[in-house]
Amino acid sequence: SLELTQPPSVSVPPGQTAFITCSGDRLETTYVSWYQQQPGQSPLLVIYQNNKRPSGIPERFSGSKSGNTATLTISGTQALDEADYYCQAWDRINVVFGGGTKLTVL
Amino acid sequence: QVHLVQSGAEVKKPGASVKVSCKASGYTFSSHAIHWLRQAPGQRLEWMGWIDTGNGNRRYTQKFQDRVSFTRDTSATTVYIELSSLRFEDTAVYYCARDLQSTPTVLGDYWGQGTRVTVSS
Numbered sequence: 727s728l729e730l731t732q733p734p735s736v737s738v739p740p741g742q743t744a745f746i747t748c749s750g751d752r753l754e755t756t757y758v759s760w761y762q763q764q765p766g767q768s769p770l771l772v773i774y775q776n777n778k779r780p781s782g783i784p785e786r787f788s789g790s791k792s793g794n795t796a797t798l799t800i801s802g803t804q805a806l807d808e809a810d811y812y813c814q815a816w817d818r819i820n821v822v823f824g825g826g827t828k829l830t831v832l
Numbered sequence: 833q834v835h836l837v838q839s840g841a842e843v844k845k846p847g848a849s850v851k852v853s854c855k856a857s858g859y860t861f862s863s864h865a866i867h868w869l870r871q872a873p874g875q876r877l878e879w880m881g882w883i884d885t886g887n888g889n890r891r892y893t894q895k896f897q898d899r900v901s902f903t904r905d906t907s908a909t910t911v912y913i914e915l916s917s918l919r920f921e922d923t924a925v926y927y928c929a930r931d932l933q934s935t936p937t938v939l940g941d942y943w944g945q946g947t948r949v950t951v952s953s
Binding site for chain 1: 876877932938940
């Protein structure tokens with residue numbers, strides 16, 4: 727079955743670009759979504775189908791995929807972007823999540 | 833606008849059942865599938881399955897299929913999850929999340945606020 731691997735933590739200075747990766751076998755054959763989760767809150771969809779942004783999500787959030795690795799890029803990172811980020815993909819008929827990456831803006 | 837409002841926190845004993853509701857508003861109920869997920873303390877999101885709110889078709893992930901049930905009340909625009917034979921490890925926040933379409937494609941354009949279920953003796 728598909729397993730998605732994310733780095734446990736990423737740190738970035740304010741105003742710089744953060745890169746969060748998500749890797750998994752067969753990821754190249756499926757779409758990837760990304761969710762932001764602030765402490766104590768429900769997840770928020772920030773990227774779907776690899777690189778599409780839902781309405782209301784700032785342009786500084788972008789997604790890409792190359793081979794078996796998907797990347798969430800946050801340009802001009804702000805303090806309010808500090809959160810946990812999860813990647814998600816479909817494994818045939820099941821949904822799989824990565825372990826999450828804690829983004830620290832410092 | 834779109835809202836998914838879940839029922840309140842529950843405390844249950846091991847072996848009991850729990851039923852959580854998710855009331856949808858602000859859109860055509862049958863046009864979007866609903867997914868159920870949970871998140872144990874400090875853990876990753878875990879998907880439990882989905883229900884087609886139009887025809888009632890549902891799919892449960894293998895881990896839960898023997899003790900979970902999704903139902904819907906179209907007149908009340910509400911979806912329910914019932915989990916039976918509760919164990920301590922079922923302690924988690926349970927979420928409903930809307931899919932972009934009536935059949936599962938992209939989950940989670942809108943989420944409920946979460947329902948905390950605590951299993952304790």
